[in-house]
Amino acid sequence: MALALLCLNFAHGQSYNAAITDDAGMTPASPPMALDKVQLGKRLFFDTRLSEDGWVSCASCHDPEHGFSDPRRLSTGMLGQRSKRHSPTLLGRGFGHSQFWDGRAASLEEQVLQPILNPEEMGMTMETVLQRLQQDRAYRGLTQETLAEALASYVRTLRSRDSHFDLFLSGWPIMMSDLELEGLRLFQNKAQCYLCHSGKQFTDESFHNTGIAWREGALQDEGRAAVTGKRYHRGAFKTPTLRDVALRGPYMHDGSLLTLEDVIEFYDRGGNRNPYLDENIVPLHLSPAEKKALLAFLRTGLAGSIVDGTTATSAR
Secondary structure, eight states, X not given: OHHHXXXXXXXXXXXXXXXXXXXXXXXXXXXXXXXXXXXXXXXXXXXXXXXXXXXXXXXXXXXXXXXXXXXXXXXXXXXXXXOSSOOOOOTTGGGOSSBSTTOOBSSHHHHHHHHHHOTTTTOOOHHHHHHHXXXXXXXXXXXXXXXXXXXXXXXXXXXXXXXXXXHHHTXXXXXXXXXXXXXXXHHHTTTOGGGTSOTTTTOOSOEEOXXXXXXXXXXXXXXXXXXXXXXXXXXXXXXXXXXXXXXXXXXXXXXXBOSHHHHHHHHHTTSXXXXXXXXXXXXXOOOHHHHHHHHHIIIIXXXXXXXXXXXXXXXX
């Protein structure tokens, strides 16, 4: 909310204070990250030996060219097994409070190991993966702990920066087009996007039922409720970041919305009505011109440079 108000005020010519834009309490919380650990994590991230069949790496479902998400509707694991969900982006996950669509992992160190051990994804045991990797001199002495630390360290550095929006906040208002600025205004007001997509990472790190899992009169995925057992979490999924969102279709936890236009139409009609729908999901009644402006802000206003901790330029 504070960031949204700041942007609107700045658009109207008021002063800008860089400190206000920091996400309170959201910093890449981890032990100090040495460059060699991040580099090791990057090597592991692209290594297909982490999977039982030797064909699947972390990058198979978190493609750097696709904003570290998956261009497929549902991700495919070892031996061609189809996942039940679309792989979310890893951008900015170092700022996250919990991981996965349902928040079942409390840390990145926990998160990075789950796909390796999941029989539907990489299908390995920890003993087998360590034995296989330790045959490579680069991985000598690797343990479960150092494997998790290295992968988490690399993921923690993945981020998008220097978008039109970032430059706008840094005092370069000419970097945003009139259409993008109108989209930003709608984002903060009529479209109500900021209610969930808040802060510098454009996520409240919380879980919401938008109705996307409700089809044929029933929830197709329990979402967060499968972790917490709470009724109010039924069909609720973590709010994803919107940074570089244009790279990352299809969208939602099940990849059911193919384009950003589809996403805007979904929210414009008020999602899918169901008994657990979030109270903030209501019809928006956007005009075609307003939808076009909102799309411009999402597509080009939030498009930045994707970087990691091993380079000052690009992670792709």
